[in-house]
Amino acid sequence: METLYFILILLGVIIAYSAFMYFYQRRIVKTLTEDEFKAGYRKAQLIDVREPNEYQAGHILGARNIPVSQLRMRMKEIRPDKPVYLYCQSGARSGRAAQMLHRKGYKDLSHLQGGFKKWxxxxxxK
Structure with a gap:
């Protein structure tokens, strides 16, 4: 019986954490449809946060590749005073990248709904 309570409590904690992260991410990053993304990405810093092999297989024209795994080291390459448009394959990594940037003071963050696979x-x- 104690094992069942432990599993239920653990499941509740996981669900609560997931819900918190979902709403936190929605507050700090704008999720843009493809049309909204196309309308503004030329005036912003367009960052592809996928790994280099994914980037080389195909990327949005004009995007710079800064993988989320290297973002902490390469954050100085992104200007905090200009809008930042992020995308990854499906939207999960770009959300994590936006959270990292937000913690460092970046404010105007947007990412592509559905990621590159919906582009x-x-x-x-290459």
Whole structure:
């Protein structure tokens, strides 16, 4: 019986943490549809947070590759005074990247709803 209570409490903690992170992320980063993203990404810093092999397989034209795994070390490459548009494959990594940037004082953060796999615009491959 104690094991069942432990599992239920653990499950409740996981659900509470997930809900907190979901609402926190929605507060700090704007989720943009493809049309909204296309309308503003040329005036912003466009960052692809996927790994280099994913980036080379295809990326949005004009994007810089700063993988989320390297973001802490390369944060100085991103200007805090300009809008930052982030994207990854599906939207999860760009959300984590936005949280990291927000903690360092970046305010104007947006990411692509559905990520690169939902992108229908121009792409570049290497």
């Amino acid at each position: 229908g615009g121009k792409i570049k491959t």
